[in-house]
Amino acid sequence: QVQLVESGGGLVQAGGSLRLSCAASGRTFSSYALGWFRQAPGKEREFVARITWSGGNADYADSVKGRFTISRDNAKNVVYLQMNSLKPEDTAVYYCAAARTYYGEQVSRYEYWGQGTQVTVSS
DSSP states (O other), X not given: OXXXXXXXXXXXXXXXXXXXXXXXXXXXXXXXXXEEEEXXXXXXXXXXXXXXXXXXXXXXXXXXXXXXXXXXXXXXXXXEEEEOSOOGGGOEEEEEXXXXXXXXXXXXXXXXXXOOEEEEEEO
C-alpha cells in the first residue's frame, strides 16, 4: 500500500513557476508508476504527466508539454512536477497518483491518490 501527500501548491502570476512534490510512504515506491493529474472547478480530472517505475520514461499532456517536467527520486520516495510558464488555465487542484501495473492516462486505473494541492495562476 502507498500513501501519497502533495505539497508545493500556491498562488503565482502567469509566466511564473512552481514545483509540486508528492511524498510517498511504503517500501515499494519504485514498483509504482506515478502520475500527476489535475481537476479544475466544474471539470473532470485530467491527466497531466506520468513517469515509469524507474524514471526512465515520461509522458505529458499536450497542454503542458514543454512547460512541465515530471521526475522522481526513488531513494527519497518523492515525485516532482516542475511547472514553468504557468498560464491561468493551469489553475486546478493537482493530484499525484500511483499505479502498480498500469502506465497510462486513465484516472480509474490508478490505485492510490493524494489529497491534492491547489495551484492558482493569476493573469
